[in-house]
Amino acid sequence: MNASDSGSIRRINVKITVRERWYTWPSPVFDVMEQNLNTWWRNGHNLDRATYGFMITRYNFRGRKETVALIARFGYSQQIGGQYSIPFVDKKRTLGVTLTALYTKNHEVFLATRNNLLVFYKDRDQHIRSDFSASMKFQYRPGIYYRQTLDLKFTDLKVNSDVINLAPDYFTDTATRMRYFSVSYQLVRDYRDARYYPLSGTYTDLEITRHGLGLLKDENLNLTFIAGGFRKYQPLTSRIYASAMVRFRYLPGQAPPFYHQRALGFSTYVRGYEYYVIDGQSYMLFKSSVKYQLMKPRTYNVKFLPVEKFNMLHLAMYGGIFCDGGYVQNRTTLPSQGNTLANSWLLSFGAGIDFVTYYDLVFRFECAVNHLGESGYFLHMGAPF
16 A cells, blocks of 8 residues: 655555365264244154255365265154255356255155144154255346356155145145246345344345146146345444344245145244244245344454464344234135144244354344234244344
8 A cells, every 4th residue: 555745655565364164074063853942942853854964065176166075864754865056157157056956755744734833744663754855046146145046956756655635735736746847036125234244234135936847748737926025234233233124925826735834833833833834835034123233343363272263252242123924825724734824924033142152153042022912032043033
């Protein structure tokens, strides 16, 4: 950097020191096969419904920002697969490709929703469902803030006859197998300051997905839906932040089989309703929050850890209040099923504390009250939206 002072030139040397992140992650895997950790814990935290194993991920493979991942899981879901991703395949460095293949088999599946809760069926002696999927995803990113994604996928699902006898609508036309191709297009406009825990900016996305392209003789699925959303993050003062989001899915035409009926209750949910599943074809979701920065981002040197990649601990803490709402349209639910949360408005409010730590990990502890008058304490990982 140069500066002029009375005809003389001063030179200032600026030294920037960076610390590279860890590129190879031989990480253990522990997942629960219910809606979330809270439901699993309330239902007795049964390890029979937990999946464990390992995943080895190599980031920046060959020094070209490529990613290679191998996964092996055991327990509730037995899964093996891999993924390869390359960010740029063209000279303009705008087009990337991701290849994924997964094979999964289960002794237990949930085959219906009754009283807003999942109904499970298990056979300890044999696997009652298998799932193979392979996909090729193209991502076009002409600039920092915009990206378009085209995802081509093949899915092969099999269940044994017991599942269909208990739930004839699990697949289409009481079939025990469902094979189909899918295509999905997504447009994203991302102006957030950070992906893992944004405090300012906006995020907009729109997605159109088609299941069943008519390429197979036995391809008995005909399903198209549109989904999208908008998120806004706004600093109010140097330590107070507001945020809001709205998300929707619209599925016209005939209702799909149960396997494709998921609406709210898994990764997309209204806070305060973590214990419930609301099936349906279309939904609307709204979330809002105001939070205060209890602890500004700090970095601590954990001296007793000898590995340089891990001995720098980053920590920030936020406390706040929130209000959520949602609505699920279900044209197939019957009064005898007791799924009273469908076709009615959902509303909740509460408060929580967020911990943001190194390698983009976020832990949230929340207390929420829903419109049924029920209250509870919930643990989540990741930003609220």
